[in-house]
Amino acid sequence: MxxxxxxxxxxxxxxxxxxxxxxxxxxxxxxxxxxxxxxxxxxxxxxxxxxxxxxxxxxxxxxxxxxxxxxxxxxxxxxxxxxxxxxxxxxxxxxxxxxxxxxxxxxxxxxxxxxxxxxxxxxxxxxxxxxxxxxxxxxxxxxxxxxxxxxxxxxGSGARSASLFERIVAKLSNQMLDDGFDFAVYARQQGMSLRSLQRLFHENGTTPRAWLLQRRLDNIASQLRSPAFAQRSITEIALSSGFNDLTYFNRMFRARFSATPSQWRRSTGRDKS
Missing domain, CATH: 2.60.120.10 (Jelly Rolls)
Structure with a gap:
């Protein structure tokens, strides 16, 4: 009750x-x-x-x-x-x-x-x-x-690396939509090895690749809901968000949101594929 x-x-x-x-x-x-x-x-x-x-x-x-x-x-x-x-x-x-x-x-x-x-x-x-x-x-x-x-x-619960992690990922916002983004290059830019970067992500419950995929998908889902992007096609939004393989994009989007991009957009009343 x-x-x-x-x-x-x-x-x-x-x-x-x-x-x-x-x-x-x-x-x-x-x-x-x-x-x-x-x-x-x-x-x-x-x-x-x-x-x-x-x-x-x-x-x-x-x-x-x-x-x-x-x-x-x-x-x-x-x-x-x-x-x-x-x-x-x-x-x-x-x-x-x-x-x-x-x-x-x-x-x-x-x-x-x-x-x-x-x-x-x-x-x-x-x-x-x-x-x-x-x-x-x-x-x-x-x-x-x-x-x-x-x-x-x-x-006191294993989050000592959270502050560093937050600083690292905050700097990713301007690069994460680039389809040629390379974590090895990014690690060097931050003055650390790729292995250290991977360990940092692991300590915070994810991997670099999983984090990047999730953020890109969340960014697209947000744009599909936004009136500001109503005139942009799903293909345009996906390509500009770092996905150059639309089949892979559609599969990953459905896995994360239990809906296709078109279904997700239709649920907001906007349907421009």
Missing amino acids: AQIVPGSPRFTLVRSTAQITERTPALVRTDRSEYLLLSFMRVGHWYLEQDDRRTELLPGQFAIYDSTRPYRLHADGPFEQMVFRMPRALMECRMPRLSHMTARAYDSGSGPGALVAGFVNLLAGHAQSLSPDAVESFEIAGADLIATALALLGE
């Missing part, structure tokens, strides 16, 4: 028995809700899978998952949790690499995690006495607290 906490639809108290909840690529495509969900376990436990990670969440812990990417929740017995849905845009501008923080269990009883849990519990407890505008204002203010706490928690 899911119960909305009085005062704000952002908070949900979930009590349930064994269940599996899955947000598939197809559901992500049709339901475009963009939230970061913080789940605080109170009773029982469940497993969360997202971004090629799987974690068990126990009482006194919280985890994060992102509605813009597929995930899977599995509980093999009764559980109770509080879920806080935070607009993803609030956190994305504060934490560019949100995907590194998902599907990890954080301690909500001490340190930075306790600050996050304290803020969320206080806001949930007082939301009913606040206006919707006031709740939204507190959410915005709390985003800085949550981002700071997650950054500190990340330092």
Whole structure:
């Protein structure tokens, strides 16, 4: 049973028995809700899978998952949790690499995690006495607290290379659409070996090739939704985004979004192939 906490639809108290909840690529495509969900376990436990990670969440812990990417929740017995849905845009501008923080269990009883849990519990407890505008204002203010706490928690969970990784990939934005892009050349430009670059990507849960493919596909998907690119054909958009093999592009796009580029564009009301 899911119960909305009085005062704000952002908070949900979930009590349930064994269940599996899955947000598939197809559901992500049709339901475009963009939230970061913080789940605080109170009773029982469940497993969360997202971004090629799987974690068990126990009482006194919280985890994060992102509605813009597929995930899977599995509980093999009764559980109770509080879920806080935070607009993803609030956190994305504060934490560019949100995907590194998902599907990890954080301690909500001490340190930075306790600050996050304290803020969320206080806001949930007082939301009913606040206006919707006031709740939204507190959410915005709390985003800085949550981002700071997650950054500190990340330092203790294998994320020491995240800062370097963010700097490296930030510089890729102007080059990643070039169909002749070469990671070996790019590594030299950054003063490191190709092997070191590959290790850095691996430490952050991906590979150079997988990261580049995902970013190119996400860039195309965004353009297909945008009115600014409505007059450009899918072929033009794909070629200008680094794909010179359209068969490969179509296959990879369908694998990532469970839809062809044309189907994706039609779902937004624009259909120029």
